[in-house]
Amino acid sequence: MDTQNTVKAGAGPIRRETLHHAAVAELRAMILAGALRPGSRVPEVKLCDQLGISRTPLREALRVLAADGLVELRPHRGAVVTPIDPQEIADVFEVLEALEMLAGRLACQRGTAEEFADLDRLHAQLVAQFAAGDRPGYFTTNRRIHARIVAMARNPSLEATQSGFASKILRARSLANDDAERWRSSLAEHEGFMAALRRRDAEAAGNLLGAHSRLTANAVLLALNGGA
Amino acid sequence: MDTQNTVKAGAGPIRRETLHHAAVAELRAMILAGALRPGSRVPEVKLCDQLGISRTPLREALRVLAADGLVELRPHRGAVVTPIDPQEIADVFEVLEALEMLAGRLACQRGTAEEFADLDRLHAQLVAQFAAGDRPGYFTTNRRIHARIVAMARNPSLEATQSGFASKILRARSLANDDAERWRSSLAEHEGFMAALRRRDAEAAGNLLGAHSRLTANAVLLALNGGA
DNA sequence: AATCGTCATTTTGTATACAATCTGGCACAT
DNA sequence: ATGTGCCAGATTGTATACAAAATGACGATT
The missing domain is CATH 1.20.120.530 (GntR ligand-binding domain-like)
Structure with a gap:
């Protein structure tokens, strides 16, 4: 459940961020802000060119969010933003x-x-x-x-x-x-x-x-x- | 932090498990059992043919475990089993x-x-x-x-x-x-x-x-x- | 008319190929 | 001898290609 992604700026902010890491942050923000509404499907390809990344990092990001409980993954049926229960x-x-x-x-x-x-x-x-x-x-x-x-x-x-x-x-x-x-x-x-x-x-x-x-x-x- | 992966057997145990899902369970068990020792590196390719899967599902599994805090991902430097602090x-x-x-x-x-x-x-x-x-x-x-x-x-x-x-x-x-x-x-x-x-x-x-x-x-x- | 079966389309799951980065050692200069 | 710069090998990050499964519609059958 690690949510803290900010590193304490030691000396040089080398900005070493991987794509899936950035995707996690972006998607999390979108979900929390309501840009992706609860219950709505999360089509991979659509988000891919929307974020300008490939499917692989996006999918990795979705797994992380699923572990956090923000999205739900149904095998072969796509991901949905976890409905608010x-x-x-x-x-x-x-x-x-x-x-x-x-x-x-x-x-x-x-x-x-x-x-x-x-x-x-x-x-x-x-x-x-x-x-x-x-x-x-x-x-x-x-x-x-x-x-x-x-x-x-x-x-x-x-x-x-x-x-x-x-x-x-x-x-x-x-x-x-x-x-x-x-x-x-x-x-x-x-x-x-x-x-x-x-x-x-x-x-x-x-x-x-x-x-x-x-x-x-x-x-x-x-x-x-x-x-x- | 969803750890429960067992579905309540409704009628048919359709066993619809995706590879990365199984990989998460397998890796988690290996880590908890001590088969992968704290602090040890987690080389992707080695585990891939050990588990008989490709890199993609393994990597997805690693992200989930990282979200759970069981492994740490250093960009371009590989994953390590989180040391016991x-x-x-x-x-x-x-x-x-x-x-x-x-x-x-x-x-x-x-x-x-x-x-x-x-x-x-x-x-x-x-x-x-x-x-x-x-x-x-x-x-x-x-x-x-x-x-x-x-x-x-x-x-x-x-x-x-x-x-x-x-x-x-x-x-x-x-x-x-x-x-x-x-x-x-x-x-x-x-x-x-x-x-x-x-x-x-x-x-x-x-x-x-x-x-x-x-x-x-x-x-x-x-x-x-x-x-x- | 309603229901079931079948099939084409679409989307996801996985594998592999390519690019970028890190590690460690070696040669060279000081 | 020690430290620095560079290069080869290995490993990870990302993209794309292929395979499998689900969705929805259409037509056949009762």
Whole structure:
């Protein structure tokens, strides 16, 4: 489930990327952005000249995405973008809740002062975006905050897993937008776990992050089931 | 991180397996069994005629395993079986602890009576194997018990994630054998969470399973660092 | 009229051929 | 003697060609 493809720029950014690697990134972005809609077929040749590559690297990319669960491969019947199954989203949220709890606890114990300061800066930005009614900005910052907290846990396995799950959920959220009430609650929850993080209260931070995840799940699933 | 490749036999076992699919299973088994040792290179052509397939399906299989983290692909430099990094194992255990806690809680809430009975049967087998001093049998049954508990949680995402993590740990355990003392403790911990499971005590079962995971981690990491 | 069987088309699965890159050793200069 | 530059061999990355399977339509049969 390795999702992190960015290498820490040591000295020279030699840009040694293979085609299938780039294809994975491209296709993942297309799927997450909704350019390839859930349930839609993924014809190989069409995508090949669209991406300007041959079938071999594209197919290798599809296998990787299939391992990630973003596409499904039916033998001899082609690949389809994995449909969004509300039950699966619920399952993912259930696991994510546990992961966020863990991340919150560990972040308190292992985060550096600079990271906490950075987090505060991001949170301030989040508050500003809420005040400005900037929904897309809010969501982006929101994602970055959670990613940052997970990074502070100093656990690459946790980070990779959380990232993969967040991706799956992102697809669902793109079609199920929260209402204003949920938005307000979300910000309040952020205020809550930020307070716990600031005082390095590992237990509280973990619990609040878990609760935030669960409440988000409720809202998303409600929109998903209600909207359909 | 989909690890489950077995389809529930509906009516006809049509055995529609593609080569790369079979190659993934084969290679994964070889890696977990230690036939391909950690850190060793994975020459494509050699494995090709060893498995009797061409390079294309083998390469596709390697990408999938790379996504799972079992092999690492260096561009133009070939693939290597991911070396066992004690820090990574520690990280994986850290996440696994949270997953096992979740699984234990959910299993209590969602497992059927037959499943609990089955679990009891497996546990009895485990006790017998301990008494008989059958280490390999004990480990196999141990794995099956944990897999069964996770299955009882009725959460495919959790199941797949736990399975992937368990695989990584399995590789480490194959070279770091527990001592007799740890073996005894392990059985005692099993008795503990089994008791909690029998009375459907979700909180206790989760906590005990988590603790079991943490104690196992300590032992494995000790053997890993001490043995090296 | 409806259903089943058959076939052409299309798409996928696999194999092989070609191009690009890396590895290791050797000659040469310092 | 040591380090540098270059070259041959080997290995991987990509593209294309061929084989196998599924889809959909058409016609035959009941």
